[in-house]
Structures are given as structure tokens and as C-alpha cells.
Amino acid sequence: MNRKYIFDHVRRMLGRGFRQAEVDALDRVLDDASGYSSQGRVPSVPLCRIGEAGIQLIKRFEGCARLRRDGLVEAYPDPGTGGPPWTIGWGSTGAEIGPQTVWSQEQCDARLEADLKLYASEVAAAIGDAPTTQGQFDALVSFHYNTGAIHRATLARLHRQGRYEEAALEFGRWKHAGGRVMKGLVRRRAEEARLYRT
Numbered sequence: 001m002n003r004k005y006i007f008d009h010v011r012r013m014l015g016r017g018f019r020q021a022e023v024d025a026l027d028r029v030l031d032d033a034s035g036y037s038s039q040g041r042v043p044s045v046p047l048c049r050i051g052e053a054g055i056q057l058i059k060r061f062e063g064c065a066r067l068r069r070d071g072l073v074e075a076y077p078d079p080g081t082g083g084p085p086w087t088i089g090w091g092s093t094g095a096e097i098g099p100q101t102v103w104s105q106e107q108c109d110a111r112l113e114a115d116l117k118l119y120a121s122e123v124a125a126a127i128g129d130a131p132t133t134q135g136q137f138d139a140l141v142s143f144h145y146n147t148g149a150i151h152r153a154t155l156a157r158l159h160r161q162g163r164y165e166e167a168a169l170e171f172g173r174w175k176h177a178g179g180r181v182m183k184g185l186v187r188r189r190a191e192e193a194r195l196y197r198t
Contacts, residue, residue: 003030007129017048017124048124050116053195054138058116058145061188062091064108073108075101079184080177090115091145119145126150130160139171139196146188147174168193 010026011017018026050058066074066088075088075097085093088101089108092115103111123140132140136159144150155170171193175185 004128006030011125011128017121019048023129048120050120050141051134051138053135053198054141055116057138057142057188057191057195058112059090061142061146061184061191064089064105068102072102072104075099078177080180080182082178115145116141123150126156127159130162132159133198135198136164136196139192142188142192142195143171143174146185149174164196168196171196 007018007023007026064073066076068074073089075086077083077099078085078087086097086099086101087093088097088103090112092108092111120137120141123137123144126144127140140150140156140159143153143155147153150156153170153174155167158164158167158170171189172186173189175181175189177185
């Protein structure tokens with residue numbers, strides 16, 4: 001029985017990633033149908049939520065930069081291009097963010113929370129039902145939060161294939177911005193690879 005095909009089909013029907021309870025329920029149904037016991041399986045995509053280690057990694061590298069004297073946070077240009085995409089708060093970007101954008105700390109925190117849910121669901125969709133630890137999931141969400149590249153990255157394909165050490169080595173390839181190697185990205189990718197291996 002091709003579980004990946006079934007999980008992918010149901011995921012497309014739902015229009016989102018699975019919650020852990022849904023993964024467990026679907027696994028039980030498929031196990032019953034095939035006579036296979038689900039005990040001892042490695043969990044897939046823990047709760048589709050980024051854990052505290054992943055959140056702290058993102059916050060450490062994104063920072064909530066450009067705090068003004070009046071307590072508001074202003075947007076800043078991309079360090080690689082010196083212009084777009086403009087960023088604000090905990091690394092938030094988008095068409096609505098430009099050089100004049102100013103947010104409160106509460107707006108920055110709320111946007112981070114919403115963005116993490118979005119990026120976690122996109123990572124869950126990209127890796128399918130591949131067995132995944134919380135550390136791996138957190139590292140992949142941090143990577144995707146920074147690059148937006150989970151669907152085209154070789155590391156996602158390697159992860160789906162269970163080639164975890166090869167996937168961990170792929171993080172280090174994503175260290176360029178504006179055609180240059182960025183020291184901050186080198187450090188971030190090393191931390192993501194370390195978290196992925198936990």
C-alpha cells in the first residue's frame with residue numbers, strides 16, 4: 001500500500017498539512033486495512049508545529065531589529081541587495097512592507113506567530129509523511145522561513161527519502177544573498193543543520 005500517495009491525496013483534499021492526531025488516526029486506519037501494527041513507528045511531522053528550539057533559532061537570527069526611540073519597529077532593506085525585499089520585525093516580508101513601514105512590538109509578534117503556522121504547514125506538505133523528529137521539523141521550518149525554498153530544495157527531497165545525513169549537509173549550500181556569501185547565513189545554516197541532527 002502506497003501510504004505517501006494516500007497521505008498526499010488527503011492533504012490536497014484538506015488544503016493543509018496534517019495535525020498529529022490526524023496522522024495517527026489515518027495510520028491506524030491504514031494499518032487495520034493492511035494488517036500492520038503501527039506500534040514503534042517513528043512519528044511523522046510532530047503536530048505540524050514548530051517547537052521552542054526552532055522558534056528561538058529563528059528569533060536569534062532574525063532579531064527584531066530597528067527598534068525606534070518611540071518603541072515602534074521600522075522596516076529595513078535586505079542585507080544582500082540593500083533594497084527589496086524589505087523586512088520588519090522577526091524577519092517578516094511581503095508586498096505590504098516597504099521603507100516607510102512601522103509596526104508595534106505586538107504587531108511584530110503576532111505576524112511571527114501567523115507566519116510560523118504558515119511556514120510549518122508548507123514544510124509539512126513538502127515532506128509528506130516522511131518520519132520526522134521535532135528537531136528536524138524545526139530546522140526545516142527555520143530554513144523555509146528564511147529562504148522560502150522548501151518545495152524546490154534538494155534537502156526536502158533527501159529528507160523524504162530518509163537520507164537524513166545528506167539532507168543535513170544540504171543546509172550549508174544556502175548561504176548566498178545578492179550573489180555573495182553572507183556570514184550570517186553561514187552561521188544560521190550551521191545551526192539549522194545542528195538542530196536537524198538532534
